[in-house]
Amino acid sequence: MGIVAPNGIGTEEYWAATLAGKSGIDVIRRFDPQTYPVRVGGEVLAFDAPAHLPKRLLPQTDRMTQHALAAAEWALADAGLEPEKHDEYGLGVLTAGGSGGFEFGQREMQKLWGTGPERVSAYQSFAWFYAVNTGQVSIQHGLRGHSSVFVTEQAGGLDAAAQASRLLRKGSLETVLTGGFEASLCPWGLVAQIPSGALSRATDPRRAYLPFDAKAAGYVPGEGGAMMVLERADAARDRAAASVYGRITGHASTFDARPGSGRPAGLARAIRLALDEARVDPDDVDVVFADAFGTTAMDRAEAAALSDVFGPAAVPVTAPKTMTGRLYAGGAALDTATALLSIRDSVVPPTVGTDEAGPALGLDLVLHQPRELRVDTALILARGTGGFNSALIVQRHN
Structure with a gap:
């Protein structure tokens, strides 16, 4: 598995922070939220994209996709799986998506209205798309088997993993990368979320998200996610997989x-x-x-x-x-x-x-x-x- 979360980059850093009760929820820092009714979020602030991704991918990807690409790389390494040693049509990618590359889209719209259409990136044609993580991970690692995206919001990560396991049982695939990512904490993305009425408007990060509490008043929006390698148990055993979690x-x-x-x-x-x-x-x-x-x-x-x-x-x-x-x-x-x-x-x-x-x-x-x-x-x-x-x-x- 590979994890990018507001309270930790990488599986062990995230896990240590989670067991310590360390929260990544705070007042939004990537832009000034003072004019918005929602001011608190779970931002991924410590991720250094140039340190984790090829330079050519940086201008064509939203932060959401950058997180997914890094986590996919870490998940493959954690599993000890080298895609080039396997049948490329037996390897697939099933992810959950929803908002897509909101921040990338906002930046290109600002170019459109601020400097003209000739300055808009050609990568906008796909960087915003909710299926882009599946596509970019597939391309990056040469995974040419069945690939798809599940758009069921919070439920999508479970639906994608379950479908991946079904495809493995059927023999349609040998190995699947599955997971989900979101990174829509930007002005345009936040404005799109506020009308639901479900976001917390509390200004104290420690008291903003209180599920099951008598004072619960909405949730805090966050960003990040996880990527996992799924394969049949016999295949993992035969290749002496480096890590087996469950x-x-x-x-x-x-x-x-x-x-x-x-x-x-x-x-x-x-x-x-x-x-x-x-x-x-x-x-x-x-x-x-x-x-x-x-x-x-x-x-x-x-x-x-x-x-x-x-x-x-x-x-x-x-x-x-x-x-x-x-x-x-x-x-x-x-x-x-x-x-x-x-x-x-x-x-x-x-x-x-x-x-x-x-x-x-x-x-x-x-x-x-x-x-x-x-x-x-x-x-x-x-x-x-x-x-x-x-x-x-x-x-x-x-």
Whole structure:
């Protein structure tokens, strides 16, 4: 795996910061946010693109794609996988995308209106595109097998990983790079997010994102994500893979009906279907990585789904995204990587900021400090704007 996050660049730096409760959420610094109603975000500030990417790629890529390219390189190195030694048509890329290259697009629009169309970069034709990470990673590493992008917002990272595992089981691919990234914290990108009404308007970074708290008032937007190498267990064993973090064993996605329809939300059903595919019982789940939307209604709905499936406070629940913000297409991929690190090290990272789960929620929320326990089975949840629900089961590799 390879990780780029607001609180750490690279897997081990991110993991150490997460276990220490170190947050990457702060007042936005890359531009002056004082005239905006939302002023706090989870920015990736420490990433040095020229240090990680070929010079020729810098002028043609948005920051989102630069993060994805670096993380893909790190994931391949972590897996000890050299693409040139494999069938190029057996290697694929499945990523989650949503906003696309917002900052690149803003810069080119400023050129268009400020200096004229002749100054607009030809790379704008693809650098903005939500599928560009899949394309650039595929080109950079010569991965010519099935490649695609999943546009289900926060749920996309789980949907992409699950589809990758299905293609592996079918024999359609030998190896897949999967993950998701977002980097839309720029003036144009922020303006596009504000109308949802779901973003926190708190000015204190420590109190801006409080999922499951009685004072929850929205989420903090973030940027970054994770990339992971997926392959069949026998293939990893045959080539003596350098790192094996765990197995994807179950997944399900559902879709909520429109508000006011009277039909129940689909999150609990997604959880049950994922458990069924993994052939595990609710009692077998050691930890849940929550979607943690950060508004009262959405948090209550998630807590109700968990209580419905597991019983009240029956399983530890955590939301390490309280240290990064919600990363949209990158969020679920980062949660999946974090869950696999929890399995590796037998520790559950904390939820920070939240002081106390609302008394009616019935959650065993891991607060403030990591909780040491053996993690064999983890459930990751994600919901995307518009009604997407996704649930993924990852387990220890024996």
